[in-house]
Amino acid sequence: MNRVIVVGADGSAAATAAVEWAADDAARATARLCIVHAVDRSPYEIAKFSNPGPDDAVTLSAESVLADAERVARKRQPGIDITSELFQGAAATVLRGQAGHAGEIVIGGRGLGGFPGAVLGSVSTHVAGHAHGPVVVVRSNPDTAYGEIVIGLDDYHAGEPALAYAFEQALLRACTLRAVYAWQPPTHAHIPESAHDLGEIHDAQCRITAGILLGWRQQYPQVQVIEDVRRAHPVDALAGVSTQADLVVVGSQGRGAIGTVMLGSVTLGVLYQARSSVAVVRP
Structure with missing residues (x-):
């Protein structure tokens, strides 16, 4: 198994559960955990948002999401190796592109872009439908174990x-x-x-x-x-x-x-x- 587990983070409760799940799996497999966040600027075609830079509002928000996700993972599994990466582009496309070097991709069942009441998000179905290798869609509490x-x-x-x-x-x-x-x-x-x-x-x-x-x-x-x-x-x-x-x-x-x-x-x-x-x- 490739010793890299990639997990998508967007600040939602579902993504937080996915980060916890991925951290646990990284600890079991002695794998490196890579936390990924995608900034999709296409909805913001105005100067304030469309020019990426280290201090623009969208980038600062994205870095905050990654930092929060990393804190969750380190609290969950203090001993694992963790990296984080910020990408530009649609979340589904970015995560799908990680399949080439990841042994596993982990995503929440429904992120911030999901419709209220929806049981599965469009990003989840797209990545699971196109990425080769294991894609885990986290739908349950990582603390609940049935064995x-x-x-x-x-x-x-x-x-x-x-x-x-x-x-x-x-x-x-x-x-x-x-x-x-x-x-x-x-x-x-x-x-x-x-x-x-x-x-x-x-x-x-x-x-x-x-x-x-x-x-x-x-x-x-x-x-x-x-x-x-x-x-x-x-x-x-x-x-x-x-x-x-x-x-x-x-x-x-x-x-x-x-x-x-x-x-x-x-x-x-x-x-x-x-x-x-x-x-x-x-x-």
Whole structure:
């Protein structure tokens, strides 16, 4: 794992929770924490704001945000290595650009730009949908611990980076790893559900699950794994177990070209419905 964890700070309560989460993860992984704040001057196309300088009001405010975030991180984990960086540009673009040298990007679920009552911000969905590698969207209190990491399984090789991240998190946290494989019976309008042998289908899904996890169990013998095969929609299954999870990890197979389509419908659904923090790991 790259030993740099990047966290976005904007002075909001959600971003403060993200800084605390990232500081804890940096301490566990012996990683350097880099706190990033982006100054987007495009809304202020007037002379007072559009000319960047060390003493202009926007820069001074941004430096204050970074200083406050660094204090939060040092108070949370006094022993970790912390740096901070101020960038010019849109927050989503700046954070996405950090993916190349970061082992993990951490962001709050909704920052200062979010709409009241919104469960997920546009920056969160953009970064999670476009940045390669783990992007953690912090949705829960870092001080609440259940001792369980959840990984959503599929039978595609592209899900392997998510599995690697989930096992590593479980190892670092000394947590149980719950591997959730959700399946639904074939749906055909002219064939009644009773015509399918649901027990046989379930057994087949259990065998698939065991096969996916076999090599990972051997690689991480210290991690206790629960194989949780459910007849449910994947979003419903993962959202259901998220209430007692420290983190839900999902891969993303989305291949769309624009916006949140890159996330895939299941990943986006989990981001919106999960009660815990969510890590999206794009291959």
